Amino acid sequence: xxxxxxxxxxxxxxxxxxNAKEIELDTEKMAQDLxxxxxxxxxxxxxxxxxxx
Numbered sequence: 001x002x003x004x005x006x007x008x009x010x011x012x013x014x015x016x017x018x019n020a021k022e023i024e025l026d027t028e029k030m031a032q033d034l035x036x037x038x039x040x041x042x043x044x045x046x047x048x049x050x051x052x053x
Contacts, residue, residue: 004045011037 015037022029 004041008038008041011041 012034015033019030019033
């Protein structure tokens with residue numbers, strides 16, 4: 001669980017750094033992009049039965 005938190009935090013930081021100017025203009029897009037990051041992480045790192053968050 002701690003490793004998941006660290007990896008997601010790192011991905012969020014990378015996303016925010018790369019998209020800072022666009023984010024200021026479109027917070028709805030930012031929210032969708034961050035949701036997609038989490039969903040991608042979960043689909044790649046959690047077994048079919050689920051994953052503790």
